[in-house]
Amino acid sequence: MKAIVRSRFGGPEVLKVVEVPEPLLKPGCVLIRVRGFGLNRAELYMRRGLWGTVTEIGGIECVGTVVSDTTGVHREGQTVMALMGGMGRTINGSYAEYVAVPTSNVVAVETTLDWDILAALPEAYAVAWTCIRRNLELKAGQRLVVRAGTSSLGQAAIDIGCELGADVIATTRRSDNETLLRSLGATHVVTTTGDLLAAHDWPGGKADAVLDLVGNSTVLDSLRATRRGGRVCLAGFLGGLAPLTGFNPLGQMPSGVHMSFFGSFMFGSPEFPLSEVPMQQIVDLASMNQYRGRPARVFGLSDVPMAHELMERNEAKGKFVVVI
Missing domain, CATH: 3.90.180.10 (Medium-chain alcohol dehydrogenases, catalytic domain)
Structure with a gap:
């Protein structure tokens, strides 16, 4: 699969598109075909080595479809949102075509929203x-x-x-x-x-x-x-x-x-279960334009370094998203 891999700590230039193996699916996790993800300020700090332990593949949120769920909670092909659960910190994150995430950090939603709009919602609204x-x-x-x-x-x-x-x-x-x-x-x-x-x-x-x-x-x-x-x-x-x-x-x-x-790294813990956040309601309100969370700009996977550079210059004015 294609992924954005950080070769070392540094500026946006350390992020490269690389072919890597698909993630191994461990017990208690869901394998997701990533269709889009939002970019976050925390990921800039992670890329620079200023945010504690991080993985080579960044990204702390995504939307996509279920490939396989070891717990049986989610069915194959179901639309899901995922955030944190160690993504980008202790397990490879969402800057990739596939990601494996703990089931506790995955929420299924029913929606007809396009992937770019859906990708703008998980981290920010949760x-x-x-x-x-x-x-x-x-x-x-x-x-x-x-x-x-x-x-x-x-x-x-x-x-x-x-x-x-x-x-x-x-x-x-x-x-x-x-x-x-x-x-x-x-x-x-x-x-x-x-x-x-x-x-x-x-x-x-x-x-x-x-x-x-x-x-x-x-x-x-x-x-x-x-x-x-x-x-x-x-x-x-x-x-x-x-x-x-x-x-x-x-x-x-x-x-x-x-x-x-x-901090969103608490999502999925007993104190802050992700199931407590009404993600379906958030998606529905976005569908009705009562929540106006729309991407400020949409990028492709290879554009992630450029998007990081723009965010470093404080030029985002809203959510940057990547669609794969």
Whole structure:
């Protein structure tokens, strides 16, 4: 089979299309014929060797059809979505024509959506749903701030927040992104790289919930912008992996504000079963255009290095997907 293989750690040029054997199907796993996959910021860090243990074939999500399921849960030819379960970290990932994934990280869906649209959904919407409905426990009528609203995860969060009936504020570094963010349903758009409450277009008051996708560089500001009893969920590192230097909770965390983290590598664990995420409902809402998760750009397998390069330059503005 063809796969994108990382020859060493480094820039996009280390990714090459190579013929490799199909993955061995181990007990408890599903062999999937990959028809498409989304590209994720985490995969850039993995390619550079900044994300712990990784495999030569990257990719943390995919959509496709079942070739074989050792557990008998899924039937041959069934359309499925898969994410994490060690993909790209401990087992070869989805940058390939075939991938073997633990059954716990595979979800069957019924849909007529094209592969490129379907490929834009698994990671972004599963993570956004979990952060908003579980970690943040967002309710209708509450104020949700999505930091890095133009990212694929940010756009999914805006969709889910609006569908839930929240008042959504999206942040961006560039004022020319306002039209896009408002078209997605954001009530307010705040242009800032730092202090939310001091931004000239901040609508006043504090947030009930903040989904921070920028990361360590903004999370303390997100806490300051959240009301007593409110919640902040850190779920992305678009601003880089540098740690919080000299972090002192006693002096820097506001009293009464809750903070949590979510990483999609937890999907499939007893604490975060993937079956808890209503993927069929997400697909149905996307089919009805109530969720507007559409690929910002579609690539072929050999174009993955170019797509990585564009993502490194922050030129994605949404989800890049690959169709095989």
